[in-house]
């Protein structure tokens with residue numbers, strides 16, 4: 312039993328979460344390198360269709376659970392279903408996407424079972440039979456190899472973008488129906504209405520050029536620097552989260568996991584450190600220019616060009632130069 | 638309402654990190670410390686609830702005894718008292734061990750609400766809060782931007798942030814635990830009066846052993862190596878005199894990237 316790897320696959324009833332497919336890629340790699348067998352796990356209601364879809368990938372089997380109490384996500388029923396499955400099957404690993412949903416649920420599962428959870432991993436390493444997970448710490452400026460010291464199963468969540476879903480190996484797997492008993496689950500947390508601020512917002516997804524500003528701008532009065540630059544290159548203005556939290560720009564200009572996803576031809580990241588939650592929203596831009604005074608800012612790991620320096624100096628100079636030539 | 642706010646002392650935002658010789662932690666010699674960013678927002682939410690409904694705000698922290706300093710700041714902002722779990726061995730570094738000491742420290746506190754941040758800026762596990770909720774056997778909600786409490790009815794509504802700019806209301810019975818997202822509402826400053834009063838407020842210090850964690854207890858997660866990855870930098874870095882680098886950049890954008 313310890314020779315199994317499970318991948319929990321998230322979905323919204325219709326589509327599979329892209330990060331879950333990336334997680335399945337990680338599962339395939341780990342299965343190959345450790346000689347373990349890989350199974351995909353789907354929880355939901357009427358998910359046989361999705362299970363059939365997953366069966367087209369190279370996995371040993373797709374295990375799915377249909378249960379009315381799993382139709383809408385609640386941490387209570389998800390945790391109970393997974394506890395039951397992990398207690399009888401005890402795989403070596405349960406891999407999951409580091410999604411908002413799993414991060415709400417997985418730590419509870421981990422504490423309930425007394426099994427370690429390694430969150431937000433970007434990679435793994437295998438040396439002399441020992442498996443360690445790689446994740447970022449200290450504001451994404453340092454990497455850490457993390458060893459797990461508790462008995463299997465180990466629970467692991469994978470950061471979005473750590474693998475390419477295109478790398479999934481195709482195959483043909485059997486589909487297995489696995490029942491769980493959720494009759495004792497008590498739902499204490501009730502889900503209410505969803506508020507969508509996206510309805511009448513500025514749509515940045517079509518912008519050709521975006522000048523994005525981060526906390527490095529320091530105060531509202533400095534925002535003119537950004538507006539001037541945006542004017543010259545005819546750009547939309549975007550922002551990282553702290554700028555929006557400070558009300559220096561409206562919430563609908565936030566770029567990142569809880570904001571918009573953009574892919575302009577040119578993205579200027581000014582005084583933005585490059586936290587993953589920001590980067591997921593802009594990393595597919597064609598050309599990224601980062602202006603930052605910290606040589607170790609993670610934004611330089613995704614940018615095409617980086618200017619190391621004080622934005623107070625660089626931005627006006629850049630605006631002036633561009634005004635001359637455009 | 639009696640509200641517990643979990644605050645963690647972390648290396649400050651301006652820190653230039655250097656890996657310590659044991660490779661498992663940072664060199665703390667030239668580092669300054671502050672309250673973890675979203676924990677300060679959690680504190681603000683707690684203080685607002687106290688102002689509205691009355692009651693008490695207790696701050697709880699696990700860490701180096703030095704963390705007393707950030708706790709004093711929380712007391713100066715308006716918290717009533719503190720509980721510091723002093724981790725002199727730097728052993729309480731994993732969510733399960735943290736959850737264990739924090740839940741035992743709260744055993745006799747008849748709290749209505751526990752507030753935490755969503756994620757710490759050093760370890761960034763984003764799980765200690767939810768682990769704690771499970772160990773306390775209370776419901777939780779994560780990434781919260783707004784709270785509407787009804788203490789008499791023993792329940793609250795909380796607005797949870799979701800992917801792509803959507804939010805969702807959740808309703809929970811009290812006691813409950815909420816992890817608060819940075820930016821929920823502006824954080825207050827400590828007043829001079831607050832700072833004076835904070836000096837006299839109680840901080841109770843507890844040891845791991847008193848809370849069921851012996852020196853031999855092993856964290857379920859262990860950082861075996863901490864490192865920088867210099868080769869990861871993708872950007873072509875331009876540095877030097879401003880005029881010259883701006884000139885270079887514009888040329889590259891025109892001729893190489895062809896985006897201007």
Ligand SMILES: Cc1cc2nc3c(=O)[nH]c(=O)nc-3n(C[C@H](O)[C@H](O)[C@H](O)COP(=O)(O)OP(=O)(O)OC[C@H]3O[C@@H](n4cnc5c(N)ncnc54)[C@H](O)[C@@H]3O)c2cc1C
Pocket residue numbers: 524525526527528550551552553554565566567568569570571581582583584585586587588589592602603604605608620621622623650755756780
């Ligand atoms: C669940 C969750 C969801 C999130 N969603 C999002 C999201 O959608 N979008 C988002 O952006 N963030 C999001 N975040 C927050 C994210 O983790 C970071 O905290 C945020 O992106 C940091 O913003 P920043 O880079 O502007 O600020 P900081 O990290 O503070 O960086 C400021 C940068 O400015 C530089 N700087 C300072 N002064 C100067 C100067 N004079 N000249 C040049 N450079 C300077 C600094 O070196 C630093 O790199 C989310 C977080 C969580 C937990």
Ligand SMILES: Nc1ncnc2c1ncn2[C@@H]1O[C@H](COP(=O)(O)O)[C@@H](O)[C@H]1O
Pocket residue numbers: 643644645646673675676697698699700732735752753754755756757760761762763764765766
């Ligand atoms: N040592 C600690 N002391 C007090 N609170 C903590 C500690 N570690 C984590 N927390 C709380 O748990 C949240 C999530 O932390 P983490 O799981 O490390 O990302 C933080 O924002 C804090 O509110």
